[in-house]
Amino acid sequence: xNIFANRALFFLFFCLLTVxxxxxxxxxxxxxxFQLAQGLIAKENYFDAITELKRLLFFDQKKEYAFRCxxxxxxxxKKGAKLDDAVKYFSLSQLAAPDDSAxxxxxxxxxxxxxxxxxxxxxxxxxxxxxxxxxxTQRLKEINYWKGWAYIFDDDWAKASxxxxxxxxxxxxxxxxxEVEKAKYSVSFAKVISYILPGSGQFYTxxxxxxxxxxAWTGFLGYLTYNSFAEERAFDGLVEAGxxxxxxxxxxxxxxxxxxxxxxxxxxxxxxxxxxxxxxxKP
Amino acid sequence: xxxxxxxxxxxxxxxxxxxxxxxSLNSLxxxxxxxxxxxxxFCQKDYLRAVTEYENLLELPGINSDTLKFKIAxxxxxxxxxxxxxxxxNSLTFNNVFSDEARLELYKLKFFxxxxxxFREMYVQKSLLPAKYIxxxxxxxxxxxxxxxxxxxxxxxxxxxxxGAAGSEIAKFYSRKRDPNYKSPLKAAILSAIVPGLGKxxxxxxxxxxxxxxxxxxxxxxxxxxxxxxxxxxxxxxxxLVALFYAGNVYGSAAQAxxxxxxxxxxxxxxxxxxxxxxxxFLPVYEYFCK
Numbered sequence: 271x272n273i274f275a276n277r278a279l280f281f282l283f284f285c286l287l288t289v290x291x292x293x294x295x296x297x298x299x300x301x302x303x304f305q306l307a308q309g310l311i312a313k314e315n316y317f318d319a320i321t322e323l324k325r326l327l328f329f330d331q332k333k334e335y336a337f338r339c340x341x342x343x344x345x346x347x348k349k350g351a352k353l354d355d356a357v358k359y360f361s362l363s364q365l366a367a368p369d370d371s372a373x374x375x376x377x378x379x380x381x382x383x384x385x386x387x388x389x390x391x392x393x394x395x396x397x398x399x400x401x402x403x404x405x406x407t408q409r410l411k412e413i414n415y416w417k418g419w420a421y422i423f424d425d426d427w428a429k430a431s432x433x434x435x436x437x438x439x440x441x442x443x444x445x446x447x448x449e450v451e452k453a454k455y456s457v458s459f460a461k462v463i464s465y466i467l468p469g470s471g472q473f474y475t476x477x478x479x480x481x482x483x484x485x486a487w488t489g490f491l492g493y494l495t496y497n498s499f500a501e502e503r504a505f506d507g508l509v510e511a512g513x514x515x516x517x518x519x520x521x522x523x524x525x526x527x528x529x530x531x532x533x534x535x536x537x538x539x540x541x542x543x544x545x546x547x548x549x550x551x552k553p
Numbered sequence: 554x555x556x557x558x559x560x561x562x563x564x565x566x567x568x569x570x571x572x573x574x575x576x577s578l579n580s581l582x583x584x585x586x587x588x589x590x591x592x593x594x595f596c597q598k599d600y601l602r603a604v605t606e607y608e609n610l611l612e613l614p615g616i617n618s619d620t621l622k623f624k625i626a627x628x629x630x631x632x633x634x635x636x637x638x639x640x641x642x643n644s645l646t647f648n649n650v651f652s653d654e655a656r657l658e659l660y661k662l663k664f665f666x667x668x669x670x671x672f673r674e675m676y677v678q679k680s681l682l683p684a685k686y687i688x689x690x691x692x693x694x695x696x697x698x699x700x701x702x703x704x705x706x707x708x709x710x711x712x713x714x715x716x717g718a719a720g721s722e723i724a725k726f727y728s729r730k731r732d733p734n735y736k737s738p739l740k741a742a743i744l745s746a747i748v749p750g751l752g753k754x755x756x757x758x759x760x761x762x763x764x765x766x767x768x769x770x771x772x773x774x775x776x777x778x779x780x781x782x783x784x785x786x787x788x789x790x791x792x793x794l795v796a797l798f799y800a801g802n803v804y805g806s807a808a809q810a811x812x813x814x815x816x817x818x819x820x821x822x823x824x825x826x827x828x829x830x831x832x833x834x835f836l837p838v839y840e841y842f843c844k
Contacts, residue, residue, distance in 0.1 A: 329586070
């Protein structure tokens with residue numbers, strides 16, 4: 271019997287041979303493994319995703335998946351706040367990047383992880399190197415954007431503001447950084463006014479009790495010194511002057527410490543605000 | 554061949570790639586490959602994942618490998634999960650290929666969690682002494698005396714555990730432990746009470762001692778001179794300061810002696826641990842796991 275004479279049967283035959291070969295195209299085990307890992311990432315099951323990606327890397331002898339796997343392992347580690355591991359795998363993914371776009375992606379993630387783990391110096395170093403590379407000239411604005419974030423975490427809000435301005439897409443952030451910089455206390459100013467009038471640096475930073483105490487002690491010792499010299503007791507005067515200068519120095523150091531503490535608090539508050547309220551891209 | 558046979562054949566032809574695909578996916582997860590991958594993770598020091606993979610293998614029917622069980626226990630130990638590791642090593646101490654290694658690891662667990670008294674108790678009881686590793690365990694036993702405050706065994710007995718090149722270094726550590734150059738806080742306080750600053754000098758802080766002597770002396774003189782000249786306010790003010798400095802100096806001298814002693818202990822422990830680390834605590838390495 272000629273089965274092809276039956277048109278229905280021929281159609282069935284055609285479908286069976288072509289459908290699996292086209293629509294349900296056979297995948298390689300590595301492709302399937304990659305899909306499995308992607309599925310796990312989609313379900314936010316990062317621990318298992320890393321295991322499956324590492325398995326894929328282990329069996330991928332031709333290194334076809336080296337970039338994608340290392341990048342996704344880095345991404346998963348970052349999601350799990352394992353930033354040292356994230357940096358390691360993003361670094362590996364840069365080495366395996368197939369093109370400039372992939373390399374930029376890997377480097378950017380490396381920068382973001384460095385910012386988050388508070389190694390902003392490293393992040394800035396990478397960004398400055400990227401700035402010099404001709405292949406990234408089209409992406410300078412993105413580089414400036416991440417430089418802005420690196421400077422924020424480096425507690426240099428003025429430079430952060432400049433970089434955001436250069437990036438052209440973050441005026442809101444630039445303005446915010448400027449405001450933070452304005453809100454900060456000048457450490458030098460606190461020290462200088464405390465040199466001139468003991469306790470005034472503490473007043474400037476809002477530490478009134480400490481300011482009054484500094485003023486009172488240095489005033490008292492200054493008076494004693496003056497009084498001793500006035501009464502022609504030079505040796506007493508010298509000893510008291512020594513004590514006066516010790517207290518005076520302590521007062522200046524105290525003013526400096528308060529200013530630094532205040533600034534640190536302002537930076538922390540600003541970072542918390544950004545974390546909770548800024549809707550744009552964050553490290 | 555009738556037409557039903559032919560349809561069946563065509564079905565088979567068509568879906569063969571898909572079936573093969575399932576097989577090939579499974580191939581990455583086949584027991585053999587899982588083992589290879591787990592060993593790789595283990596040698597990469599990713600112990601948590603390695604342990605998970607080994608445990609998955611053990612769940613498969615027909616697999617009951619002592620090597621896997623030992624590696625799982627070792628993985629837990631490396632991750633610092635000593636309770637879990639201890640339970641697993643315990644289950645491997647008898648009638649097992651790795652019973653000697655498991656026993657050694659039990660000793661190591663006690664030692665490296667600084668549970669030296671339990672370690673020594675275990676050593677004295679001898680019931681779990683690993684025949685293959687008696688020498689390293691003995692060395693650990695005597696080393697434990699250098700790391701805590703228990704009374705040291707006699708030098709001759711102690712040194713018998715360290716024959717050869719290691720002996721001379723260990724003998725130095727033994728002497729440093731037995732005769733530490735401690736300073737007495739009480740003596741420092743008394744010295745400073747007699748001569749301000751002398752206790753600090755005794756505790757090794759000559760600069761502080763001299764400063765204390767000068768400051769207390771000058772303030773004392775100023776106080777005396779003011780009182781003599783009927784400047785009562787200044788006299789009492791400086792007298793008060795002298796009393797404050799004097800008391801602070803006596804207390805500070807005792808504290809300085811304690812700091813000096815703590816520094817001696819710290820330096821000794823750091824030097825000893827550095828030496829032991831360099832010599833892997835005289836322990837064997839299982840090279841057959843990660844070559």
